[in-house]
Amino acid sequence: MTRIIVVTSGKGGVGKTTTSAAVAMGLAQRGHRTVVIDFDVGLRNIDLIMGCERRVVYDFINVINGEANINQAMIRDKRCNDLYILPTSQTKDKEALTRKGVGKVLDELSESFDYIVCDSPAGIEHGAKMAMYFADDAIVVTNPEVSSVRDSDRMLGILASKSRRAENNQEPIKEYLLLTRYCPQRVKQGEMLHVDDVQEILSLHLLGVIPESRSVLSASNAGKPVILDEKSDAGDAYADVVERYLGQELPHRFLEVQRKGLLGRLFGG
Amino acid sequence: MGLLDYFRSTRRGSASVAKERLQILVAHDRIARDSPSYLPMMQKELLAVICKYVQVDQDAISVNLEQDGNQEILELNIVLPEHSSPQQAVGS
Numbered sequence: 497m498t499r500i501i502v503v504t505s506g507k508g509g510v511g512k513t514t515t516s517a518a519v520a521m522g523l524a525q526r527g528h529r530t531v532v533i534d535f536d537v538g539l540r541n542i543d544l545i546m547g548c549e550r551r552v553v554y555d556f557i558n559v560i561n562g563e564a565n566i567n568q569a570m571i572r573d574k575r576c577n578d579l580y581i582l583p584t585s586q587t588k589d590k591e592a593l594t595r596k597g598v599g600k601v602l603d604e605l606s607e608s609f610d611y612i613v614c615d616s617p618a619g620i621e622h623g624a625k626m627a628m629y630f631a632d633d634a635i636v637v638t639n640p641e642v643s644s645v646r647d648s649d650r651m652l653g654i655l656a657s658k659s660r661r662a663e664n665n666q667e668p669i670k671e672y673l674l675l676t677r678y679c680p681q682r683v684k685q686g687e688m689l690h691v692d693d694v695q696e697i698l699s700l701h702l703l704g705v706i707p708e709s710r711s712v713l714s715a716s717n718a719g720k721p722v723i724l725d726e727k728s729d730a731g732d733a734y735a736d737v738v739e740r741y742l743g744q745e746l747p748h749r750f751l752e753v754q755r756k757g758l759l760g761r762l763f764g765g
Numbered sequence: 766m767g768l769l770d771y772f773r774s775t776r777r778g779s780a781s782v783a784k785e786r787l788q789i790l791v792a793h794d795r796i797a798r799d800s801p802s803y804l805p806m807m808q809k810e811l812l813a814v815i816c817k818y819v820q821v822d823q824d825a826i827s828v829n830l831e832q833d834g835n836q837e838i839l840e841l842n843i844v845l846p847e848h849s850s851p852q853q854a855v856g857s
Binding site (some may be wrong): 641642645646649650651683685686687688689690693695698 | 778780781783784786787788790791794795798842
């Protein structure tokens with residue numbers, strides 16, 4: 497049975513695309529056939545983060561409009577055979593995402609994929625609502641910062657009321673909290689919301705905490721999902737996130753200030 | 766303020782302020798979001814009925830829905846004018 501996962505947040509710049517890329521790659525690495533779809537029509541990004549921007553020929557909107565079939569538009573990842581990317585259009589209007597069209601594409605993909613990861617645009621406009629509508633699971637990406645937490649709470653309201661599951665009186669969308677850009681050092685100094693506080697406010701199941709890390713920018717510079725960076729704490733944290741999503745119980749790492757040895761201090765790390 | 770207080774106040778940090786503000790804000794947002802959609806309409810109709818009998822202002826009536834554990838409390842608050850002279854009921 498295919499699961500449709502939406503990666504959402506409301507607020508922009510919190511790490512939705514980074515998360516979509518990492519989670520999709522993580523699921524595919526573990527042998528699940530996975531496709532990641534960019535719902536941010538007009539501002540396509542997932543192809544860049546995945547490093548396949550030069551291979552885009554047709555896109556999601558072309559498929560919806562019947563100008564290409566799904567196999568022409570999907571790009572197979574070069575690092576992992578079980579991962580496909582469905583980029584979006586850079587030029588078309590976001591209204592091109594019709595509910596009927598999106599539903600048809602998702603139905604078709606459900607026949608051959610285990611997981612469909614929907615990378616939502618920021619905001620609560622049409623594209624974001626389309627990305628959420630068909631979801632079975634939602635990863636709510638949140639920064640430990642007031643506006644991000646508030647926006648996440650608003651997304652929870654929309655997830656609960658404006659989805660296919662809600663309209664059909666099915667079991668509600670499973671919602672997970674993913675806290676990103678977390679700085680244990682600043683939390684310790686009382687400058688940043690603690691993960692427990694965010695969890696208490698949103699009362700959500702915590703899927704993981706991704707520490708603020710330089711490797712996230714390096715990964716996006718290189719077009720390589722950060723989960724592939726074995727030396728990165730953020731990459732390790734995303735690997736845990738994928739395992740937890742798949743049902744493993746793992747303790748949360750990277751919540752405490754990492755003690756650096758003398759060499760670490762000298763050479764950075 | 767002593768030196769010790771200075772350190773203590775910085776130790777408390779802005780995160781606890783953020784938490785307090787968020788708790789209030791989110792609770793407020795949720796009440797607005799979860800209240801049934803018939804509430805504004807009902808408020809309007811109640812006001813119309815009350816106006817048939819007593820002269821009250823638009824602002825003098827407030828309808829509030831509160832969640833208290835398992836039960837919901839619908840609170841209706843009407844401020845009557847000081848000299849509430851009964852009006853002739855319309856249509857009678």
